[in-house]
Amino acid sequence: MAGRELTFRIMRYNPETPEVKPHLQDFKLFEEPGMTLFVVLNKIREEQDSSLRFDFVCRASICGSCGMLVNGRPTLACRTLTKDLPDVTTLLPLPVFKLLGDLSVDTGTWFREMSIRTESWVHDDSEFDPTKQEERMDNEEALKIYEAERCIECGCCIGGCATANIRPGFIGAAGINRVARFMVDPRDKRTEQEYFEVVGSEDGVFGCIGLMACDDNCPVGVPLRGQIAYVRRKMASAGWKMKVGR
Amino acid sequence: MGQYEMFVTDVLVIGAGLAGERAAIESARNGLNVTLLSLVPPRRSHSSAAQGGMQASLGNTAMGKGDSPDVHFMDTVKGSDWGCEQDVARIFADTAPIVMREMAHWGVPWNRVTLEKRVYDGKEIHEDPEKVGLISARNFGGTAKWRTCYTSDGTGHTVLYTMDSIVQKYGITVHDRVEALSLIHDGETCYGAIVRDLRTGQLRVYTAKSTVIATGGYGRLYGASTNAVINEGTGMSIAYDTGVVPLGNMEAVQFHPTGIVPSWILITEGARGDGGYLLDKNGYRFMPDYEPNKKELASRDVVSRRMIQHIRAGYGVDSPYGQHLWLDIRHLGAKHINTNLREIATICRQFNGIDPVHELIPVRPTQHYSMGGIRTNIDGQAYGLKNLWALGEAACWDLHGFNRLGGNSLAETVVAGKIIGEKIAEYTKDVSLKVSTSLVEDHLLIQQKRIEQLRERKGTENVYDLRNRMEHTLNTNVHVFRTEEHLLEAVHELQELNERAKYIKLRGEGKGADPELAFALRLPGMIRLALTIATGALARTESRGSHFREDYPKRDDENWLKRTLAYWREGAKGPELEYEPVKITESPPGDRGYGEATAGAKPLVKQ
Ligand SMILES: Cc1cc2nc3c(=O)[nH]c(=O)nc-3n(C[C@H](O)[C@H](O)[C@H](O)COP(=O)(O)OP(=O)(O)OC[C@H]3O[C@@H](n4cnc5c(N)ncnc54)[C@H](O)[C@@H]3O)c2cc1C
Ligand code: SF4
Ligand code: SF4
Ligand code: FES
Numbered sequence: 001m002a003g004r005e006l007t008f009r010i011m012r013y014n015p016e017t018p019e020v021k022p023h024l025q026d027f028k029l030f031e032e033p034g035m036t037l038f039v040v041l042n043k044i045r046e047e048q049d050s051s052l053r054f055d056f057v058c059r060a061s062i063c064g065s066c067g068m069l070v071n072g073r074p075t076l077a078c079r080t081l082t083k084d085l086p087d088v089t090t091l092l093p094l095p096v097f098k099l100l101g102d103l104s105v106d107t108g109t110w111f112r113e114m115s116i117r118t119e120s121w122v123h124d125d126s127e128f129d130p131t132k133q134e135e136r137m138d139n140e141e142a143l144k145i146y147e148a149e150r151c152i153e154c155g156c157c158i159g160g161c162a163t164a165n166i167r168p169g170f171i172g173a174a175g176i177n178r179v180a181r182f183m184v185d186p187r188d189k190r191t192e193q194e195y196f197e198v199v200g201s202e203d204g205v206f207g208c209i210g211l212m213a214c215d216d217n218c219p220v221g222v223p224l225r226g227q228i229a230y231v232r233r234k235m236a237s238a239g240w241k242m243k244v245g246r
Numbered sequence: 247m248g249q250y251e252m253f254v255t256d257v258l259v260i261g262a263g264l265a266g267e268r269a270a271i272e273s274a275r276n277g278l279n280v281t282l283l284s285l286v287p288p289r290r291s292h293s294s295a296a297q298g299g300m301q302a303s304l305g306n307t308a309m310g311k312g313d314s315p316d317v318h319f320m321d322t323v324k325g326s327d328w329g330c331e332q333d334v335a336r337i338f339a340d341t342a343p344i345v346m347r348e349m350a351h352w353g354v355p356w357n358r359v360t361l362e363k364r365v366y367d368g369k370e371i372h373e374d375p376e377k378v379g380l381i382s383a384r385n386f387g388g389t390a391k392w393r394t395c396y397t398s399d400g401t402g403h404t405v406l407y408t409m410d411s412i413v414q415k416y417g418i419t420v421h422d423r424v425e426a427l428s429l430i431h432d433g434e435t436c437y438g439a440i441v442r443d444l445r446t447g448q449l450r451v452y453t454a455k456s457t458v459i460a461t462g463g464y465g466r467l468y469g470a471s472t473n474a475v476i477n478e479g480t481g482m483s484i485a486y487d488t489g490v491v492p493l494g495n496m497e498a499v500q501f502h503p504t505g506i507v508p509s510w511i512l513i514t515e516g517a518r519g520d521g522g523y524l525l526d527k528n529g530y531r532f533m534p535d536y537e538p539n540k541k542e543l544a545s546r547d548v549v550s551r552r553m554i555q556h557i558r559a560g561y562g563v564d565s566p567y568g569q570h571l572w573l574d575i576r577h578l579g580a581k582h583i584n585t586n587l588r589e590i591a592t593i594c595r596q597f598n599g600i601d602p603v604h605e606l607i608p609v610r611p612t613q614h615y616s617m618g619g620i621r622t623n624i625d626g627q628a629y630g631l632k633n634l635w636a637l638g639e640a641a642c643w644d645l646h647g648f649n650r651l652g653g654n655s656l657a658e659t660v661v662a663g664k665i666i667g668e669k670i671a672e673y674t675k676d677v678s679l680k681v682s683t684s685l686v687e688d689h690l691l692i693q694q695k696r697i698e699q700l701r702e703r704k705g706t707e708n709v710y711d712l713r714n715r716m717e718h719t720l721n722t723n724v725h726v727f728r729t730e731e732h733l734l735e736a737v738h739e740l741q742e743l744n745e746r747a748k749y750i751k752l753r754g755e756g757k758g759a760d761p762e763l764a765f766a767l768r769l770p771g772m773i774r775l776a777l778t779i780a781t782g783a784l785a786r787t788e789s790r791g792s793h794f795r796e797d798y799p800k801r802d803d804e805n806w807l808k809r810t811l812a813y814w815r816e817g818a819k820g821p822e823l824e825y826e827p828v829k830i831t832e833s834p835p836g837d838r839g840y841g842e843a844t845a846g847a848k849p850l851v852k853q
Contacts, residue, residue: 014757014758015446015758016757016758016759033566034508034509034597034598036509036597045761045762046710049754050752050753050754050760050761050762051754051755051757051760051761051762052761053759053761055286056475057286057290057292057474057475057476058290058292058294058295058474058475059474059475059509059511060295060509060511060512060593060597061592061593061596062294062295062297062403062589063286063289063290063294063295063474064289064290065286065290079596079597081596081597081599100423100445100759101759106423106445107287108286108287108289108290108422108423109287109422111287111289112287112414112420115411115414116414119415120411120414121352121353121411121412121414121415122352122353122408122411124351128347128348128351128352130344130347130348132347133347133380134346134347134350134351134380134381135350135351136358136378136379136380137350137355137356137358137379138358138379139357139358139359139360139362139379139382142355142356142357142358142397143355143357143398145355146355146397146398146400146404149355149397149400149403149404149407150400150403152294152403153287153289153290185353185355187351187353188353
């Protein structure tokens, strides 16, 4: 029994030939049981157009490589089943990030810059002592850190964010969530004021206009709405204290 | 020669997974200039996909009470079927608890011991109130104690993110979306690598006092593998291509009992560790019949074989993708499944449309891990070339022998990263870099020529067809059960593919960063690795760990207590095999206490 014939309308752009403007190209193939966009795109590359560029690594919604706009919505391609798609599907690269070719965008560089800008590491000057037992931590606390740490840097929250699309320096929901991850970690010795330097601006939490597209788009379900509210509260109070202090 | 970008560094680390990053940190701390290379952004490396956990004998939990490096050492040696280097296993077991605490210090949110009520296998577990808040552990296969440290369902993810945060903190240079194509060497010393920029397709030269390969495993040779799609073994192949660096024990390939059918995504051992069962087509729990002591938690090689054995005995479930068995975690309850095993639940729901709280999960043994790799000494120095190092899954340090225990691989990456990283730093300080321009340009020219030749499109062979043949051969002939007949077939087929790979014809033009060209550059090396696996398996006329010969079902210590070393000499048509003794320092070969030697090779099913 032959499956549905599916059409994929894919944005093509090759930086090698900048004179050819980005355009949409149609590819057709027959649906198979359990088919995902990972299967579809590889089939197209192997059978129809060997130059098609896209990124997959884990193909299991773990690594965050394959964010793209599927019929306008940012999501992970590897976990998109064709049975949930209409007969014609448009695939576009995620906006905001640098386009490397076709559906491939440079999320890696964006996230690295954001991480370095927000100094996303535990700030603690003490030396590790290999002879000592580990510091205790309440399991609930560990789970809270993990909740924020679950972000896979896929960029779906960024691609769909109104602010990020017009403000190149905006760290986006993923960036705000990243700061929250360290704020809740008792091992990070940064003060509220130090965090304020990092996120207390229009490029940080105050740039967010709160429409919460990000929360709906996060494929791993990081509670972005709550995280943004948490950081905003903390930073508003830090900002207020700093003003008073001055 | 044309223009090319040139980078000079003290330490060049090819691979930015856990092993590569941990080693790089050690060099950076010692004031050396380090450059990390990766096919993908470091955090997308395959290490991030490890969900289960990593072993260290902290002994904080009730079920881990009495654990020690000695017990961990013994489990590792038994698991390896006495094929590992025991001095390596010893420093590994001794160091694992320290690195676990170091990772905690750096920021990993390990799950901690709590007094929350838990029932395991019908018994209630009572934790020691004194231990509350210390690093917890879960159960994994092949271990005497619970010692697998974890962060819910995302251990590899959190450990890699934390490791990478330290790489950022030290300001280590990272070049992502690049691929090392060959090593620069003169047959005695390694001087760096020829690298292709995957954004533009341009070639680059990196010269270094020390070159480190930490490129992970080769699972994708099998196609049906739990591994990420970038795990194509290129790091092993570029070392092998030098003709002087041997690969160790390439026939030792691990199959994981529970790859989900048909996408082969891994269902982590945590599922069985937390109390999941394997069921057959009658809904019968068969493992206790074969393995009365360890049941579902015997080592992976044993469980995988028992499953295939049970399927062969007529108890498999039919499906369009071949026969499979079921994994049942329903009795663990919605709360446990949706928190501790959330990633599994997500995979089942998203990729199979199954809810594991109420439904069974279709599983079959699937290629998972490469015990073999670039053979190094205990300090991580590769055999055959000076200034070359290897660690992590790409290496055969030889911690795992013929079977790796679950949770020992992540632990290896971090332990080896620390220990070997220290050695690299110490050693590199005394190296002065003298590399001749003509040597560099010779090596660059070889790669340029390969690319030009492919772009001329004069060949006949389709890359993807060749790859499909290779995958098929390995999956049918070099799998869980092996025989001379099938292995011979595999060797012949792969020899033929190796010839055909010289005549690849691109379908497209192969311009710039073209993905087909990238694959065409990789495939010949992959086929050479595949042929090496098959050749080693054919030669080894015994069964040990994951290498099971139906025609030689017993371990043969008299003739085979030794490690395979494969060389691919310049211009050769196949591997040349040599052997070296296995280092036994503490534990003479004995019975594993599970598997065929103990329970007999016949099925004991009493249905
Ligand atoms: C699904 C799955 C689950 C697992 N779960 C567990 C677990 O729970 N516990 C456990 O102990 N082990 C587990 N393992 C095994 C473990 O994850 C790996 O063995 C380990 O992460 C390997 O780490 P690594 O640093 O050696 O390599 P990787 O993390 O694979 O990193 C390799 C790096 O090399 C780079 N690279 C590769 N080739 C090149 C090249 N030619 N040029 C430049 N860069 C290159 C890649 O980009 C990447 O950065 C699991 C494995 C799988 C497949
Ligand atoms: S809520 Fe804020 S971060 Fe989220 S999409 Fe809207 S503007 Fe962007
Ligand atoms: S917060 Fe969610 S959507 Fe945003 S990058 Fe992380 S995983 Fe992706
Ligand atoms: S390929 Fe890893 S998330 Fe899609």
